[in-house]
Amino acid sequence: MSPEHGPRRSRVVTVEPALTQLSKLTASETHRLDRAIVAISVSPQLGTPVPGTLLRDYSDEIDGVRIIYYVTAMQTITIVAYVEA
Template identity: 85%
Template sequence: MSPEHGARRSQVVMVEPALTQLNKLTANETHRLDRAIVAISVNPELGTEVPGTLLRDYADEIDAVRVIYYVTALRTITIVAYIEA
């Protein structure tokens, strides 16, 4: 990776029920969630593994958000299954 380029981000896709919850968030909550999604897209290993599944659970106590997601095998797509903000 050349010095002028940052880490490669994965594409983020939200599925139900994440989309339903997203529609209920305020502008401030959406802004906080956006920061978490960007962090996860750059480093999908941020969350902790959910035992017995492919899911990862990322909780940011400072921004008060939680994202449950999984990453495709080539790490090019992050699929968000659940959000809290």
Template identity: 80%
Template sequence: MSPEHTPRRSQVVLVEPALSQLEKLTASETHRLDRAIVAISVNPELGTPVPDTLLRDYVDDIDGIRVIYYVTAFRQITIVAYVEV
């Protein structure tokens, strides 16, 4: 019997605008953002496509998080371009 495997997570990379925003967050905001980024890394299709771009827009109204990101062709890396908490 083969062991159960969890979904493979993509590697998440934050680009400069997102890193600058991250520096301004409180510990509570960072914790909420971490949960959103983990969810996106497990399922990069969570966000809605931004028309005419490769970007996706993920909004979690419960935690008050918004993440703009795109996923590389082989879904191994998720590039976060913008965070809003």
């Protein structure tokens, strides 16, 4: 019997403005943000589309994080443009 595999995750890339924001977060904020990034890497359609753009906006009210991102056409790479925790 072969082991069951979880859903395929997209590779997450963070662009420079988001990297700058990440460097200012506390360890706790980074941990909360990591959970949200894993969620969108598994299910990129979680965020709501930003009208007139290719961007998606994902907010997790429980962890208090927000991520603005877009996903490549093949949904293999999620590019994070903005983070807030």
